[in-house]
Amino acid sequence: MTEQRAINGLAEMVAAGLVSPAQAPSLTPVEEAFRIRMTGAMRGRVLGVGDAVARQFVPEAAEMIIREEELADPIGDEVYSPVKGLTHRYPDRVILHVTKTCEVYCRFCFRREAVGDEGTLPDTDLVAALDYIALHPAIREVILTGGDPLVLSARRIKGLMDRLSMIAHVDQVRIHTRIPVVAPEKVTEALVAALRGARVWVVVHTNHAQEIGEAAEAALARLAEAGIPLLSQSVLLRGINDSVAALEELFRKLMRLRVKPYYLHHCDLAKGTGHFRTTIAEGKALMAGLRGRISGTLIPTYVLDIPGGYGKVPLVRDHAEPLGDGLWRITDWQGGHHLYRDPER
Numbered sequence: 159m160t161e162q163r164a165i166n167g168l169a170e171m172v173a174a175g176l177v178s179p180a181q182a183p184s185l186t187p188v189e190e191a192f193r194i195r196m197t198g199a200m201r202g203r204v205l206g207v208g209d210a211v212a213r214q215f216v217p218e219a220a221e222m223i224i225r226e227e228e229l230a231d232p233i234g235d236e237v238y239s240p241v242k243g244l245t246h247r248y249p250d251r252v253i254l255h256v257t258k259t260c261e262v263y264c265r266f267c268f269r270r271e272a273v274g275d276e277g278t279l280p281d282t283d284l285v286a287a288l289d290y291i292a293l294h295p296a297i298r299e300v301i302l303t304g305g306d307p308l309v310l311s312a313r314r315i316k317g318l319m320d321r322l323s324m325i326a327h328v329d330q331v332r333i334h335t336r337i338p339v340v341a342p343e344k345v346t347e348a349l350v351a352a353l354r355g356a357r358v359w360v361v362v363h364t365n366h367a368q369e370i371g372e373a374a375e376a377a378l379a380r381l382a383e384a385g386i387p388l389l390s391q392s393v394l395l396r397g398i399n400d401s402v403a404a405l406e407e408l409f410r411k412l413m414r415l416r417v418k419p420y421y422l423h424h425c426d427l428a429k430g431t432g433h434f435r436t437t438i439a440e441g442k443a444l445m446a447g448l449r450g451r452i453s454g455t456l457i458p459t460y461v462l463d464i465p466g467g468y469g470k471v472p473l474v475r476d477h478a479e480p481l482g483d484g485l486w487r488i489t490d491w492q493g494g495h496h497l498y499r500d501p502e503r
C-alpha cells in the first residue's frame with residue numbers, strides 16, 4: 159500500500175477529498191476553535207467519507223454546538239494541579255502531562271482545548287514535577303499523558319524512564335498513547351529499547367477495529383515481544399462504535415494482538431462533542447450485550463470521568479443510580495454524590 163501523507167488543517171482535508179468544497183466554509187469556525195490533524199496511517203484506513211475512522215478526525219459543523227453542560231476542562235485536570243504539568247487527584251498516583259502535542263487531533267478529545275498549544279513541558283517544569291513526585295512517597299504510579307507522550311523522541315522517553323526509575327516509591331509508570339495505532343512507524347526499535355525493562359505499562363487508545371492496520375499490528379507486536387504489558391482504552395462514540403458488533407470486533411482484535419481491553423470511556427463533556435455522546439443507559443446496554451457473548455478477559459470496564467474532577471467511576475449500580483428522565487446520581491470514590499444528565503435526543 160502506498161504511504162499517505164498526514165493531513166493538517168481544513169484546506170488539506172478538502173484537498174484529500176474528506177471534506178467537500180461546499181462544506182468547507184461552514185467548517186472554518188471549527189478550525190479556528192479546534193486543531194485539525196490526521197496521520198497518513200489513519201488516512202490509509204479510511205474506506206469512505208464519513209466512516210468509522212474518518213469521523214474521528216474529520217471536522218463536522220456539529221462541533222460548533224456547545225451545550226450548556228460542556229466544559230473546557232471536563233475531567234478537572236487543572237483543579238488538582240499542584241505544579242505545572244502534574245495532576246494529583248488520587249493519593250497514590252499522578253498524571254504527568256509531558257506534552258500537549260498529538261499526532262492526530264480527535265474530534266471528541268476530552269482535552270481538546272488544551273492539546274496542541276504549548277508543545278513539550280519545559281525542562282524546568284518537568285524537574286519541578288519530578289521533585290514533587292520524589293517528595294510525596296504516597297505516589298506509587300506515574301501516568302504519562304498529554305497530548306501523546308510517545309510523540310517525544312526515544313531519547314527523551316529513555317531519559318524520563320531513567321529519572322522516574324530513580325524515585326524508589328514509584329512502582330509503575332503508565333503511558334497512555336494513540337501512537338501505536340495512529341502512527342505505528344513511530345514505534346521504532348529505539349523507542350522499544352527505551353521502554354524495555356522499565357516498570358511500564360502501555361495503554362493504547364483505539365476505538366474501532368478498522369483503525370488497526372498491518373503496520374499497527376506490527377507495532378503492537380514489537381511492544382509485546384519486548385515484554386511490555388499492553389492495555390487498551392476506547393471511547394464510546396455514537397455512530398462510530400456504539401454497537402455490540404463493533405465493540406466485539408475491536409476487543410477480539412485487541413486480544414489477538416495481546417492487548418487487554420481496560421477502559422471503555424463514556425464520552426466526556428468536552429465542548430462541541432455532544433453529537434458523539436451516547437446516553438449512559440445505551441452504554442450499559444452495550445456492556446450487557448457483550449457479557450456472555452465474549453470472554454470476560456475481553457471486557458473492559460465502562461467508566462465515567464465525573465465532570466469537575468471528581469475521578470473516574472465504573473458505570474455500575476453502586477456508582478450510577480438512574481433517577482429517571484436521563485438523570486443519574488453518580489457516587490464518586492469518596493462517597494460524594496453528583497448529578498449527571500444524559501444528552502437530550
Ligand code: SF4
Pocket residue numbers: 259260261262263264266267268269270273304305306336363
Ligand atoms: S490523541 Fe488523545 S489527547 Fe490527543 S487529540 Fe486524541 S484523544 Fe485527545
